[in-house]
Structures are given as C-alpha cells and as structure tokens.
Amino acid sequence: MERLKTVDPRREDSRCNLATCLLEELCYASTAAYRMQTLATPTAIVTNPETAGAWVVRAGAEGRYIHLRGWVSRILPTPRDLFFYLPESYAASPERSYPVLLMHDGQNLFDGELSYVHGSTWRVGSTADNLIADGEVAPLLIVGIGNAGAERMAEYTPTPESRLGGGRGPLYARMLVEEVLPMLAAHYRVLPGPANTGLVGASLGGLISLAIALRYPHVFGRVGVVSPSLWWDDRVILRDVRSLDGPLPVRIWLDMGEAEGLRHLQNTNLLNRLLRDRGWQPGVDLLYRVFPDGEHNEAAWAARFGDVLRFLFPTGASG
Numbered sequence: 001m002e003r004l005k006t007v008d009p010r011r012e013d014s015r016c017n018l019a020t021c022l023l024e025e026l027c028y029a030s031t032a033a034y035r036m037q038t039l040a041t042p043t044a045i046v047t048n049p050e051t052a053g054a055w056v057v058r059a060g061a062e063g064r065y066i067h068l069r070g071w072v073s074r075i076l077p078t079p080r081d082l083f084f085y086l087p088e089s090y091a092a093s094p095e096r097s098y099p100v101l102l103m104h105d106g107q108n109l110f111d112g113e114l115s116y117v118h119g120s121t122w123r124v125g126s127t128a129d130n131l132i133a134d135g136e137v138a139p140l141l142i143v144g145i146g147n148a149g150a151e152r153m154a155e156y157t158p159t160p161e162s163r164l165g166g167g168r169g170p171l172y173a174r175m176l177v178e179e180v181l182p183m184l185a186a187h188y189r190v191l192p193g194p195a196n197t198g199l200v201g202a203s204l205g206g207l208i209s210l211a212i213a214l215r216y217p218h219v220f221g222r223v224g225v226v227s228p229s230l231w232w233d234d235r236v237i238l239r240d241v242r243s244l245d246g247p248l249p250v251r252i253w254l255d256m257g258e259a260e261g262l263r264h265l266q267n268t269n270l271l272n273r274l275l276r277d278r279g280w281q282p283g284v285d286l287l288y289r290v291f292p293d294g295e296h297n298e299a300a301w302a303a304r305f306g307d308v309l310r311f312l313f314p315t316g317a318s319g
Helices: 018-033 049-059 124-133 149-155 169-187 204-215 232-242 262-277 298-312
Strands: 043-046 065-071 080-085 100-103 141-145 197-202 222-226 251-257 286-291
Touching (some): 197 298, 204 232, 222 298, 232 262, 286 298
Parallel strands (some): 100 141, 197 222, 222 251
C-alpha cells in the first residue's frame, strides 16, 4: 500500500478553515485499506468475529498482545479490528483483576505496519510495560478500538455538522459501553466501575473521548483528551462543558502541542478554563499540559503517552 502524504497540521485557524481540517481527517480515515499484519510478538491473531468472545479468551493464553480481526458490532456494523494488551502479571496472577483503558484509533497504537504513518505508533505496549515495571503505573489492560476507516469522522464526532456530516458518536459510545466493555468483563479479569475504566484518544479521538465522558461519567472515570479537535460543529463540545452545573467524577488529562496551530491552542486553553470554572481541580482531577514543540502526529503522542498513563492510572489508583 502506498504511503499517504502527511498533512501539515500547523494551521492558524481551527474554526474557519474547515476544508483543511476535513482534509486531514479524510487522509487519516483512508487507512481503511490498511494491511492486516501481526503485532509485536508475542501475539495471537484472531480471525473469527462470529465467536469473538470465545476466541479472545483462548488467544489470551498464547500471548500478551492479541489482534482480533474483523470484529463486528451490532450497533455499528462496519468491521473493525480490536487490539488487546495484557500486563505481564496477568497470566502469573490468576486471582488478580485489573483496570482497563480503551483507546481509539487502535491500529496506530502498537504496530507500525498498520499505523497511519508507516512505522510510527504510540508505543503503547512498551511504554506501559516500562512504567508498570518501574512502579509508576498500575498494571492494567489496554484495548485499542480500530477506527472504521471512511467512517472514522462520523463515529468520532458527537453531533452532525451541516457541511461535514458526522454525528454518529453517540452510537460509537453505545458500542463501547454496551458491547466492548461487557465482552471484556465476560472474558477478562477487569475491575468494575468508573474508577477502573479509562478512555483515551487524540484529534477527533480526543473530542469523542471528552464527549463520551460527559455522557457516561458513571462508566468512564479516567479520560485522556489528547490534541482534541474542539473546532468540530462550531466548538459544540465547549458549549456542553459550559452547561455543566459542576464537576463530574472524571479525572481528565488534557493537552495540546504549540506546533498544532494557534486556534487549537486557544481552544484547549478555553476548555481548561471552563473545566476549572466548573470545579475540576488542577493537579487533582485535571491536568492540562502544553508541549512547546508538540505536533499533530503519533510520534508526538507517543512521547507523552507515559505522562498520560502516570496521571490517569498511577500506582494504587484502582478502586
């Protein structure tokens, strides 16, 4: 597959220049035709979405990285891949249960053969392994939800936009809450409750992570909002935050890179202020970071993913 040209995200206008924003998201979505390769070993490849639960639990004995191909949701029927990371202690401690973190754009997390920019991933597995081994992060399960290619923009946006469409985010949220999390609970040793359940995404994935947290604070209590596309639908997500009467019981990581564009930075600055005004406490249940040279790509997000994990799932955080 020919490598896609990377769109330069360093634009100045995140609300008015919708054509540029749309181009970036469409290029990102075009990875629907990504090649089906294995994850870094040890890996189990699962190919039967009809019996996903049974195959997933069988594959778990074969390795800590599991790639489930072509899983089909009843709510959003476009096939997608799921990627599972198990901490090293999972097999050795059968009496132990673990927090779980769901992440969007799952094909960009582990394997450079599948990622949007070939060879560049979030380095999720190695980062989690190192931080858990160093005692900085609680052992946890991480599940990457592969985006649905051409449907990515629609599924990662909370409302329809008059020119761009979208707005299937509520269905995507239901898929996570009603299908993915119950499947995990049925076949893996995961701790229940929002204090043990996280959600992280970048760009439109950051937008939908925050939107889902606002709608399901009783499900997701730890949320990473990375380089969020707050420009969507005339910044509707900021209006949603303004409408809150007070803080929700959700621990929020929020960030932006200065190289991602002035308006993006202005939007996240405003979101940070709104969250603080609603009662989130900096350093307690809200951490906002601005990265001076941070760009809008997997390499930049990988460089700070360790910080995201340290804040959302510090050692002793599970409830």
